[in-house]
Amino acid sequence: MALKTHKIHKLPEVLCLKLNRFLCDEEGPFKLNGVIQLPFEGLDLRYYMDILISAFPEENSRYTLISIISHEGDYPNAGHFTCYSLNCVTNKWFHFDDKNVTQVSEDELKDVEGYILFYRKECVSKQRIIDRMKLLKSLSIHEPKNCYISKEWMIRFYSFCEPGEINNNGVKCEHDKLLNKRGYTRITYPVWIHLKKNFKGGPFVRDEEFCLICSEVSNQFSHSFNLLIRTVSALPQSRRTISRSFSTFTLNS
Numbered sequence: 661m662a663l664k665t666h667k668i669h670k671l672p673e674v675l676c677l678k679l680n681r682f683l684c685d686e687e688g689p690f691k692l693n694g695v696i697q698l699p700f701e702g703l704d705l706r707y708y709m710d711i712l713i714s715a716f717p718e719e720n721s722r723y724t725l726i727s728i729i730s731h732e733g734d735y736p737n738a739g740h741f742t743c744y745s746l747n748c749v750t751n752k753w754f755h756f757d758d759k760n761v762t763q764v765s766e767d768e769l770k771d772v773e774g775y776i777l778f779y780r781k782e783c784v785s786k787q788r789i790i791d792r793m794k795l796l797k798s799l800s801i802h803e804p805k806n807c808y809i810s811k812e813w814m815i816r817f818y819s820f821c822e823p824g825e826i827n828n829n830g831v832k833c834e835h836d837k838l839l840n841k842r843g844y845t846r847i848t849y850p851v852w853i854h855l856k857k858n859f860k861g862g863p864f865v866r867d868e869e870f871c872l873i874c875s876e877v878s879n880q881f882s883h884s885f886n887l888l889i890r891t892v893s894a895l896p897q898s899r900r901t902i903s904r905s906f907s908t909f910t911l912n913s
């Protein structure tokens with residue numbers, strides 16, 4: 661008898677586990693029914709890493725269950741899939757069954773026959789950074805928001821346990837300046853210093869880094885475009901197609 665094992669090389673932000681419920685023998689495919697006791701919190705993957713456990717920081721290897729896909733039915737080629745998911749803001753679980761969504765308790769989840777499981781990395785250290793950032797925001801409320809940070813990176817910051825280094829390397833224009841400010845959000849200097857100290861990366865971006873020439877052209881275009889959308893939206897439905905064609909012609913000519 662052989663034993664097959666897997667070791668994890670790099671821990672993901674979201675861990676997706678598929679249980680082997682659908683198998684096949686000489687009589688054909690069959691399904692393994694039955695409830696499996698799932699750890700809801702504190703699933704520690706350090707023990708499944710391909711490096712020494714002691715070399716891995718404990719607080720970055722624990723996972724919390726956030727979603728379960730369940731297969732209802734006794735046969736692999738028939739049945740019904742439903743999903744249970746955690747609202748991470750309210751900390752409440754919901755059952756999604758086609759168009760029906762109902763709240764469920766954690767006790768009810770213990771009887772669910774999970775098929776695919778989703779775990780999210782717990783963020784002990786990042787929560788400290790977020791708390792510190794909230795404090796800095798409140799303390800620097802009268803400071804000018806004259807620094808910029810990539811919106812894309814901020815989404816990573818709020819969504820991921822480990823968002824990686826700050827990446828403010830936006831698209832540069834022909835004048836070797838950043839193209840526009842839409843991809844950035846304004847922050848105060850103390851908040852920038854705090855984030856930079858914790859995540860490194862960069863570069864530091866101020867107003868001077870954006871191109872005045874290109875942003876003026878971009879503003880003019882978006883103003884014309886918004887005006888066009890408002891005009892077309894105000895027209896009766898039957899005249900919109902003609903107006904769109906005409907407007908495209910006007911813009912291109």
Ligand SMILES: [Zn+2]
Binds near residue numbers: 837875
């Ligand atoms: Zn430019």
